[in-house]
Amino acid sequence: MYSITFKFEQKGLEPVTLENIEADQSLLEVALHNNIELHHNCGAVCACSTCHLYVEQGEDLVEEISDREEDFIDRAVNPRLNSRLGCQCILLPGKNGHVEVTLPDQTQFLGE
Template structure:
């Protein structure tokens, strides 16, 4: 089981920590299941970059980045070395630990 902390660049949003999160689901799925807004224009199939986030801690606890994901991250707003797509960060089975992610300010996507 995992402990996942979601931080937000958007002003006024406090961090949210989720405990006892089961593996085999993406960070996008975890966010949406717990009423944490994370845009996903393509429906979570690695065809856009709107579920872009920054993995601050626990990168070794999610699936490795693919070439396809890297291509879409290059199109994201303000990509960094720790950028990932939430739809592609699947929690690995057989592991446990703490993951911390930061969701970029998504107000830039309003109206899309």
């Protein structure tokens, strides 16, 4: 089981920590199932960069970054060394731990 803390760059949003999260889910899925807004214009198939987030802690608890994901991160707003796509960060089975992510300001995306 995992615990995940979602932090937000968007003003006025407090961090949210979720406990007892099962493996084999993406960080995008976990966010959406817990009413945390994270855009996903392509439907979570690694074809855009709107579910871009920053993995601050626990990067060894999610699947490794692929070349395809790296290509889309290059197109994201304000990419950093710890940038990932939420749809591609699948929580690894057989592990436990804490993952901490920061979500960029979601108000920067049009078409809500």
